[in-house]
Amino acid sequence: MAMDPKNKTAAQAVSVVVLMGALAWASVPFYNWFCSVTGFGGFTNTASTGSDVILDRTVKIRFDANIDRDMKWEFKPVQPSMELRIGETGLAFYEAYNPTDHAIAGTASYNVAPFSAGYYFTKIDCFCFNMQVLQPGERVQMPVTFYVDPEIVTDRDAKFVKEITLSYTFHETELPVEQASLSVPLAPVN
Structure with a gap:
């Protein structure tokens, strides 16, 4: 059974928001790890x-x-x-x-x-x-x-x-x- 196009678009939008939130949450620990390993910054x-x-x-x-x-x-x-x-x-x-x-x-x-x-x-x-x-x-x-x-x-x-x-x-x-x-x-x- 195919997904309704409106529901598919909403699901994609929610997925993008969740992904962006996860990336924002992980950016500080990742940046600190990167800097401590490479000496950057x-x-x-x-x-x-x-x-x-x-x-x-x-x-x-x-x-x-x-x-x-x-x-x-x-x-x-x-x-x-x-x-x-x-x-x-x-x-x-x-x-x-x-x-x-x-x-x-x-x-x-x-x-x-x-x-x-x-x-x-x-x-x-x-x-x-x-x-x-x-x-x-x-x-x-x-x-x-x-x-x-x-x-x-x-x-x-x-x-x-x-x-x-x-x-x-x-x-x-x-x-x-x-x-x-x-x-x-x-x-x-x-």
Whole structure:
């Protein structure tokens, strides 16, 4: 028995809407997976230890710090740059300061430029892996331990990279429940 043309058109329209919704729902996880696998968009890799290969070739690492417009912290790299041999483990620090009278929680998003170097920039440990909470008036130095994977010299596009910029942006997030209950604004100083 043949389907009525009106019903067939309606079924096709519903199918298209369902397909488009499914594609929209899957696009963010797929994009994140794609970026983490390829380094596209400045995403980095992670490792539990440093590289066992260190090359004589060096690369300059620049450090950049930003805050979301609603974030009340001050945030900056302790040093603007460093030069490392490819494969050598680097340790850099960023400084954050909470000038307010209440605790503020923040999370850092990051990227690496040029994008072609993102896949080879490998973090061993980073403050960006966890939420950070700064108490009123607190100033902290937060470490990031990293290396540039020696495989970068075999990549058709990335092998010519001589300078990599590691950039962070801090965004305010909700305080954890146990911290929020303890966070009481300080009395104004007269």
